[in-house]
Amino acid sequence: MRTSVVLFTSDLRLHDHPPLRAALGGSERTVPLFVRDRAVDRAGFAVPNRLAFLADCLRDLDAGLRERGGRLVVRAGDLVDRVCEVVAEADADEVHMASDVSAHAQRREERLRRALEAAGVRLHVHDTVTGAVAPGTVTPAGSDHFAVFTPYFRRWSDVSLRDALAAPRTVRVPDGVGSEPLPSRYGVPGLSAGLATGGEQEGRKRLGAWLRGPVAVYEERHDDLAGDATSRLSPHLHFGTLSPVELVHRARRAGGPGPEAFVRQLAWRDFHRQVLAARPDAGTADYRTRHDRWRSEREAREDIAAWKEGRTGYPVIDAAMRQLRHEGWMHNRGRLLTASFLVKTLYVDWRVGARHFLDLLVDGDVANNQLNWQWVAGTGTDTRPNRVLNPITQARRFDPDGGYVRRWVPELEGVQGRAVHEPWRLPADERAALDYPDPVIDLSAGLARFRQARGR
Structure with missing residues (x-):
């Protein structure tokens, strides 16, 4: 029996998930895998609020998989080592994952590809999972990315998006692939008192409520501080419990100035992703230097x-x-x-x-x-x-x-x-x-x- 591994990263959902759909379509058994990447911890990005939200997302993803006969496998450590470990345990033929744009993600993907190729396993990397339009899909003449949003948005708007995919009905996971316990937000200290709940189920509930009414006045009220008239879907986009492709499709179907303004904000997200994909150093270095001599942290x-x-x-x-x-x-x-x-x-x-x-x-x-x-x-x-x-x-x-x-x-x-x-x-x-x-x-x-x- 052919077996595949689906590596979840910042795409913690079952609806509109191309890597999962591809894995299920080509294999009789699939291992849904999430690796708590210790490199993220060492870089200082594993902070309390995101760890708690992540724990919610993983528990919700596991629950959704169990409803379909599957389960989520969770490991911790070096991502490449853990994926290769699970591939060996499951005797998997291929690994599917979503593309990402950060310098760390690009280096990690290349390391994983080399390690899997050495083991005779193919890595499939899927675009338009964490963004609606993949970096490099539209480019200006003479450059690998757009540096100004307005011309980017015009070209972005003309791209024909793929159809959103339904969640799978059945997921068959091979026996013998163990998992570490699912994390819980209740073990995370230092949380913000008003931190929202994570998970695909919560994200889809928020999305439905947003599209049923508030989005209609988004254009005129999105800057109203007291009115709090924004979608609050950004955490779900960050963790991938909602699909940007699905959001664009559903907002466009709703139609009108509010949904159009909301789609424009989704395009801003893709705009920044294509800048960072082309210029990974922009995460820490000036994209365009102004030769600033900032006040030192000690002075200020x-x-x-x-x-x-x-x-x-x-x-x-x-x-x-x-x-x-x-x-x-x-x-x-x-x-x-x-x-x-x-x-x-x-x-x-x-x-x-x-x-x-x-x-x-x-x-x-x-x-x-x-x-x-x-x-x-x-x-x-x-x-x-x-x-x-x-x-x-x-x-x-x-x-x-x-x-x-x-x-x-x-x-x-x-x-x-x-x-x-x-x-x-x-x-x-x-x-x-x-x-x-x-x-x-x-x-x-x-x-x-x-x-x-x-x-x-």
């Missing part, structure tokens, strides 16, 4: 601490940073504002902020996190690299009544109206009654420093 220590703890004295910044700490997630407009404040108002290296986000974000991945930070810092693909987002102006526009600020900064819940965005301007007696810090920097001073640093 107190400002960085205030930013991380949500006590900069700018309410909308502090609200967003406190949401991040509490939920392991942050509204996208909040991400833009807090990033701009750190890199341009405080003039701190974007890598400091990107690392802090990766320490807490349940949806934190290298492509979206690092390249969004570079976009804001002006070292990435932004065509206006010196733009600075004013937190007061932005707060008035996207949190006009102050509901978002009052939700996350309870010290200010008694401040009425738009005054909540500038508490330092309150009458002296009202200001003195607030247990809330003064601004860590004057915005005009921060802007002047940034412009001077950039030679503007």
Whole structure:
């Protein structure tokens, strides 16, 4: 009997899973395998919030497989060693997996291919599993990737996506392939108190609810901080409990300005993936250097601490940073504002902020996190690299009544109206009654420093 192994990585689902479909179609028996890659731990990416969400996803995946007569095999260690180990135990003929874009993933795939070839086993790597349009599918003349989003989006929109695949009805796993115990979020310390639940079942429930109504007003309300009118599907996209291909198909079928705006955000995700695939070093190095001489972490220590703890004295910044700490997630407009404040108002290296986000974000991945930070810092693909987002102006526009600020900064819940965005301007007696810090920097001073640093 032919046997295959399906290596799950960031594609922890049964619906629309090309590697699983291919394995089941070519073999009588299949081993669904997940390896807890110790290289990820050593690199510092195995942080509490993502470990807990991952545990939810693995338990849900195992439950779905058991409903179909199968089970999930979990191993830990060096991924290449563990896959080869399972291949030998199952006497497998081939391995199927999804492609990925990070430098680590590309090196790992090549190591695995060489090891399997030495054992006479073929590795099949499938595109459009973790993205809707694979890197390299569309390219501009004279380059291997697009560096500007708008022309990329035009070409991306013209790509004919493959059909979404149904979940399998039956999965037959060979006997004799053992598994380590499934992890549990209850054994993970240091979790954000409001961390969401992971797993394909939860992701599909959220997707259904999103498409049944809220997506219709997404275009007009996606920047509404207090309204919280975004999909919150990013953790499920990061762990692959939802398929980007399926999301694009279903949003397009819904039709209208809201779903179209949502599809555009999915295209941004693919845009960053194709940049990182072509330039793997962009995860740690400037995509386009501006020759910045960032303040050292030692010099900016107190400002960085205030930013991380949500006590900069700018309410909308502090609200967003406190949401991040509490939920392991942050509204996208909040991400833009807090990033701009750190890199341009405080003039701190974007890598400091990107690392802090990766320490807490349940949806934190290298492509979206690092390249969004570079976009804001002006070292990435932004065509206006010196733009600075004013937190007061932005707060008035996207949190006009102050509901978002009052939700996350309870010290200010008694401040009425738009005054909540500038508490330092309150009458002296009202200001003195607030247990809330003064601004860590004057915005005009921060802007002047940034412009001077950039030679503007």
